Amino acid sequence: MDNALTLNAAGIAAPDTGFASRLVALPAKSKLNLGLGMAALLAVVLSLVMWSNEGDYKVLYANLSDKDGGAIIAQLSQMNIPYRHSDGGAAILVPASKVHDARLKLASAGLPKASVGGFELMDNARFGQTQFQERLTFQRGLEGELSRSIGSLAAVESARVHLALPAQNGFFREQQKPSASVVLTLHAGRTLDNGQVAGIVHLVSSSVPDMNPKAVSVLDQTGALISSPPEAGKQAGLDAQQLQYI
Template identity: 45%
Template sequence: MALVNPDNIAGQFVGMSNLPIVRQLGLLIGLAASIALGVGIYSWAKEPNYVPLFDGMSGADAAQVVTILEQGNTPYRMQGSMVAVPAGKVHNLRLQLASQGLPKSSSPGYELLDQEQSFGTSSFVEKARFNRALEGELARSISTLNSVKGARVHLAIPKKSAFLRNQQGASASVLISLLPGRKLNQSQIAGVIHLVASSVSGMDSGQVTVVDQQGNLLTGNGSSSAMAMGSEHFTFASSIEESYSQRIVDLLVPIMGAGRVRAQVTADVDFTAIERTSETFGPNNTMLRSEQTSEERSSDNSKAFGGAPGAQSNQPAAAAATPGADTAASSNTSATTQTTKQTTRNFELDKVISHIKEAPGTIKKLSIAVLLDYRQETNEAGEVTRVAIPDEEIERLTQLVKEAVGFNEERGDSVNVMNASFLEPELMEPLPEIPIWQEPWVLDIAKQTAGGIGILLLVFGILRPVMKNLAGIGKQSGGRAVNGELQLGADQVTLGGAPQLPAGVTSYDQQVQLAQTIAGQSPKRAASVMSEWVQDGG
């Protein structure tokens, strides 16, 4: 049934005019409040859920985004640097704004080179534009790191000189804005340094400075290569320790049970690089390689004349008493012969040249600590008790651990296996699942359903009965005006109630005639009255 019947509009106005002025005002205020309430419920039910469109935009980007949203009559909300739009339009709006290049990055990159240049652009301006584009691209690349919120890069590239001695190297400064609670490790800092240095021709990694938003110098005093090497050494030692710890756990878990073994290994690793070159000669090798012999003989057959002047030399020689005297005497009578013999022998030498290079990463010492939990046993009463492991079994497990890690007593390795009672972990209650009525889509449906039900109750529970009652009063007033007998006073009408008998109607015939007239004008009301009489036994 329609809320307002066109045929009853006149009757409704007549019925309302017959009410007292106070009731008319109350009725008008009630109708206005009902309509306002209905409009409010409808607006509340149809109000969309707002989700962020973009967050962290600059002021210029936010102004351009808001202008486009206003031009498209799109509702939005501003919360600082965040623009929120209805959830159903967020994806389309992002695509629309992306097609227009919004939001623009705070550090423009190579798109600067796509802009049209005037005919009179100087080479200095072109170079400055290229440097700015390179800075923007580097900032974008650094900003992609997980812990980095944003970055700015400043390049100092000197002008090239024709003389090599006057050429200066390029340098760079990097300002990194980190996310709350995040930090960069030395490996990541070294990666940023090499990323910037490799992107600029002629730039050394030592000329790159990295600073965070708090002003802390992240590059340190040493070179980036030294920091990277230290980080590699730490990573290598950690991998060795983790490998040994995992060996021990994998070996003891089948015996002790899962979660009842803890192992920690500390490795003293020597990263010293040693190179040795030695040359050794063997003394016992007598192999002849070459031999050269030379012999020289000389002789003189002429007699020897002369001697010491005097009487002795003119006398005959006496018999020789000694070999020396005999040789001296014969030297004056026989020929002189001289022989020279020289031999040169070359032997093979036992020569050994050794070049030994010891790679860094030698384990100097291992310190191993193993913690075992008490065992759980069931006693005769059926109770589960925790019992310590016997010392004999601890010794066997210690030997097993030594074999697993390659224990070397000469280098000072140590193994300590201890048995202790582990604390039972507290059982954490699982996080409660989100009830279905708290899901966003359920809330949206419930919101719209509640709004619809509220409007229906307002229309069919308040407005429709009031308008129907006014229409009935108008019809009764019209009928009395036509017959001249059924005029009802305004004070005899109540909102939503049946009309009272007019004054002066006392006889039975008059009451019957009035009842017939009312039944003819409003058959449904007459039927309702008859039904009530029957139910009341009257």
């Protein structure tokens, strides 16, 4: 049986330090291995803390071409927004807290150039839904995502997006083209400049295949039309100085 007590300098019985004494008695190699193990454990803990602080990532855009993907990544790097790839590189994800701000700034820069057909991958579609139900679920989800992105503008109190999407039937699809209306409630005394309105139009039109920017109407809470068709040869876009105020 091990002795539980040792004598101190005064000759009085005192508890054995136990672990500390055994640690001192370890060979140098064992001490080194123990130190490396503690360092590795600390690195894992710090990584977990950093990951939890970073937050969840959310799809920024999906179904991107290589050209659009590269341009968007370049812009995200300039804006110091971290990103990840998914779906074989065709989807870009950013922290959930930055997704709406990033979409608006990218849209104001005219990105993506091509329609991406919605933001989110439909991984939550329910089995057994009819084609009509799937389209309705997708449309409502896209309207909600667009509304939240536009609503993140400082001047906007709330936003509602209504999409008019033609049926998938080939004949009717040729006869009708998709359109959209955006109804904004602005904070008292606040307005949107032309660049911000153009960014909203591009954000909506690029999210729906075959949607012409001219088919997107933006109205304020009084019903006044604040969007206008883009001028010939002029694309939506803001310079770097303007982007910081979005």
